[in-house]
Amino acid sequence: MLLAQVHYDRSDYQKGIDVLTKAQGEADDETSRAAILSLLGDGQAQMGKHQDAAASYQRAAEAARFDGQRAQYLAARARALTAAGKAEEARQAWTELATNPAYSMVAGEARVRLGELSAKPIAR
Numbered sequence: 001m002l003l004a005q006v007h008y009d010r011s012d013y014q015k016g017i018d019v020l021t022k023a024q025g026e027a028d029d030e031t032s033r034a035a036i037l038s039l040l041g042d043g044q045a046q047m048g049k050h051q052d053a054a055a056s057y058q059r060a061a062e063a064a065r066f067d068g069q070r071a072q073y074l075a076a077r078a079r080a081l082t083a084a085g086k087a088e089e090a091r092q093a094w095t096e097l098a099t100n101p102a103y104s105m106v107a108g109e110a111r112v113r114l115g116e117l118s119a120k121p122i123a124r
Contacts (some may be wrong), residue, residue: 001039013043034063038073041080049085053077071103078113091117 007016057077064070072107078093098110
């Protein structure tokens with residue numbers, strides 16, 4: 001993971017992604033696997049591959065052991081969906097984060113993001 005971060009710091013996201021893709025199979029516990037998948041999503045997002053990033057964040061959330069970690073990964077997924085132009089999927093993701101008590105640590109952001117997705121420009 002450290003090598004991938006070095007590649008990311010040098011803006012060489014594909015090399016970082018390649019390192020993480022290889023490391024996925026070598027992760028020996030769910031915490032490492034979730035962190036690897038999240039970092040993979042970060043690289044994909046930096047490359048503008050927001051749908052791929054959303055999928056990686058979803059897999060990270062599924063691998064996460066604790067609700068707090070899961071909430072952070074699901075919020076990252078919702079942000080990636082928004083960036084990918086998937087407004088309805090993002091709205092569903094943010095709604096789950098805003099209403100599920102297990103994800104209370106991101107509920108405030110979720111409510112703000114839902115407002116942003118619902119906002120319409122004023123007609124003049």
